[in-house]
Amino acid sequence: MTRNGKTVALLATCAALLGTALAAQTGSVLSDLESEEVRARYRAEAAEKIACPRIEGYDALMAAFEKNATSKWDRAAMGCATEYGARAMDELSLPTNLIWAVATFRTGNIETHLEVLGAHLDYFEVLDQSYSAHYQGVELAAELGLRWEQARERAEGLMARIDPLVSKLNEARLLRAAYLLASTLRETQTDAQNAAVATAVEDLQIAIGENPEALDGLGPLLLGQVLAVLPEFLGGDILAAIALLEQAHALNPTDLSVHHTLVEAYLGERETDKALALLKQAVGIDPVAENLQDYVDEMKYLGGLALRAGAPELARQMGEQRATVLAAHQQLDPRKEMAALGHGGADPLTGKKPEDLN
């Protein structure tokens, strides 16, 4: 298995509160841009912009998939890679009977399907991070919305073929849960989000019961994330979440996304000492153990958590390591946060940038 899809980060459940707005009344800059006509225009432009060059044949498609499936610094390249991967899978038969699969030497096909699905999960995560924290410009919103829809459509196609395997293959069940959580993070109605989370939780509980170690502990990580986020009266349980995340950490001690969630959970429980111990461990992890984009993203995030936990020296160290990796790999995206509609960007009084870790 690849490591794809392991880092499915946050969960939508409550972000689900985001509703759809009705027509605006007063004609602000943003509401002008909500007009159907304007949106259609930018969608058409986005469709043209994100279209991928045509490639034919399984081998060429798979080669193009492999080339950029983990290029998390470049959503365009990743978008095309996942598209090529999904198209390659159209040319591959997927046995739904495992005994038959072993007999016909096609277990590899199953792995390849799961790998392509996993790449889609990473792609959802990259898209999720591309949305601005405050206000989307119409051009970016149109592009991200379209990318999301297309990715979901492809992933649905893959899921339809993988579904029959779920009852027989723990990894397939885990990835289905991961898919449900990742694909509903954005661009999804509340009821669909709630349903997705409910199904994912069921899948995760079954999968962990069967084998918590599958896919380097993805099950405990995801369920821990969900239980940490849900309110108590909807089944959330922070102590159970922490136990699961500690299990995930033990199974996969160098995965920074586990550090990210577990440190956050500790801070939520005001267990600052445990959080600091984990942050210190994270700063010692070798960048090459991670996707480099994940590394710089997580160092930024963990550095922020270190500041919050009252450890500025640790944050500074993380900032330096992040800067070193960014300087050595110019292709990586520093994920600048810029202002729109009076929000965000540099501090106008001090000039400090949002990503500064001091």
Next chain:
Amino acid sequence: MKTLSTLHGAVLASLLSSTALAAELTVPSGGSIQDVVNQAAPGDTILVEPGIYHQSVYVDKPRITLRGLRDGDNWALLDGEMKLNDGIIASGHSIVIDGFRVTGYKGNGIMTQGANNFEISNNYVEGAFYGIFPQFGRNGLVIGNTVTGAEDAGIYVGMSDNVDVIDNVAFGNVMGIEFENTRNALMAGNHVYDNAAGITLTLVPGLPVKDAYSQVIRDNRIIGNNHVNFAPASSIAAGVPSGTGILVVGPDNITIENNEIADNDNVGVFVADLITFGMDSDPKLDPYSDGVRVMGNTWRGNGENMNGMLAEMLAATGKTGIEVLAMGKGRDSCVLPGDGIDTLGTRRWQDCLGDNSVAGFATARLEGGAEEPEYTLEQKGRLTYLAVCTGCHAYDSVLHGPSMQSIQAIYDGDPSGMVGYITDPVRKREGFPEMPPQTYLGEETLDAIASYILEDLGK
């Protein structure tokens, strides 16, 4: 009548003014307010006669009083005609903005940006994205205003300290009154009705100020805030659940006391964490609302007509009629047991004690006022870029105008070329609205903005 109110203004101004030599200047009906602002010296009072002004006004001098005169229904009316973005923007300290009617702006009705010791009083602001919006201010007063129709917050105190918001009326906005990333503030005596959400107290990620705390919300009337949420779908405000009296997301040490909270269809007071709204993208923020005290309020008919996202979320619990809903991991919050209210999610909450009361808390402002630092050109460039240009331009996407990245490419190494354009914009792009000229900001500020955009922004 007119002379009387002029006289009244003059007396007040000379009482308020700290310099004995302060002059009083008058803008004749329909004349250029900016011209008079440019002539004014610190400490001066500018009286604006009733009439219609299709203008944006920028004040960066200290101690200016800008007062709209009123003759019955005849106001000094600033009307952006849905073309201009901003009504009044002020970054001068000790600014007073009083008595204007403001309508038809696409961005901010009245904004202060980096102004300390500000006062915004007795204005009537309609429409706009933000109605009255003091940002980065220390020590300020927002009093006696009426705000309606804002697509975000009617009165929106952002990243400020020591601010009183008193005796205002807010109706028909997405959020009536908001404190965002604000420390030490008082909201009292306001009437907040028919907004989607009455009052919101928030800690928003990705802003330079990383905390929000010590807010007193007392003696307000928060009634029937059930308006449809008409915020543009792509804005954060679109996530605010309609039918909410008071929404608390992230700040600490909040007292909600002696308010009348009635007929809000989903919930009276909703206390959440940032994660509840998917707003947890900034690790530097503590996402939990701690120390929320709800005591001595009058409640009637809240949560009796649940609908929308909150109804969906709570369907599984079968609960309605909730006065206080908590959906997070905050600590040290309390309700007063004697209040006999229905709560949900408050298992970790405690009982408030009598000495938690802030009923007598009169002001969050600083005795003697805040310091008034003079801003450097660099700071001014950043402040006005943020206040004005980001209203229509984003960095890496089309907003109302083209992306700043594309603008950087056009004017690379040519700041005066950029200043030339923004002083006197011409139509260049198919399918874009016209950009209004930014001359009112003055040459010095425009130069500062241009060098900020070309030399620093995103670099």
